[in-house]
Amino acid sequence: MIRKLFEAGADVFRINMSHTPHDKMRELVKTIRNVESSYGRPIGILVDLQGPKLRLGSFAEGSTQLKNGQSFILDSDKALGDNSRVQLPHPEILAALRPGHALLLDDGKVRLIAEETSPDRAVTRVVIGGKMSDRKGVSLPDTDLPVSAMTPKDRADLEAALPEGIDWVALSFVQRAEDVLEAKKMIRGRAAVMAKIEKPQAIDRLADIIDAADALMVARGDLGVELPLERVPSLQKQMIRMARRAGRPVVVATRCWNR
DSSP, rough: HHHHEEEEEEEEEEEEETTTTHHHHHHHHHHHHHHHHTTTOOOOEEEEEEOOBBBBOOOTSSSSOOOOOOOOEEOOOOOOOSSSEEOOHHHHHHHHOOOOOOETTTTTTEEEEEEEEESSSSEEEEOEEEEOOOOOOOOTTOOOOOOOOOOOOHHHHHHHHGOOOOOOEOOOOOHHHHHHHHHHHHHSSSSSEEEEOOOOHTTHHHHHHHHOOEEEEEEHHHHHHHOGGHHHEEEEEEHHHHHHTTOEEEESSSSOOOO
């Protein structure tokens, strides 16, 4: 299949480390390099790191139905959740949340607004309700999280991939230029860094991120979750212009979610 894709015109292959174990990653790299060698033409290999995944805890019944206007608590209690509360096993979120901040659950299908916040819990109001089940993702468009774009898993994945001679590393959920510089410090010139722009916080720091990165990816899917969909096309054009002016390659990827 890789050979057929290359013959059809593909010249860069992405390996998604969210779903690829290290042995499979090495196998894919070897296959791609064999195709490269047989045709005598370079092929780029981009390893896409998972980045920090923020998720809810679990519910006693496996799921619950949240209704518009009801109160719902996110807290640090490890007890299984119910219709009134659930664990949010990320103390950095609870510490950073402020009243008025939005929380988007399950790719934006459910929307909460924080009303009372503390380091141990957040009392929220359900603005857009729906079914909520175990371990659904949490997005925070208004909250600047004091967390690195690289998790321990990302570091392990990077340590496994770099000796294989990859060309690019895609860094997920970049919020600031320092995230890119942290990755570059570990990479030490062995691969180029592509900053994925998928959080509103990155938009405000785009110039600094572009300066730090070797390339940019406009990740429309996640931007379309955390921002109003109608803003994404204009932001996409803005990011492309800025990247081109800076002489950086820019990739436009994924579709915007329908909500």
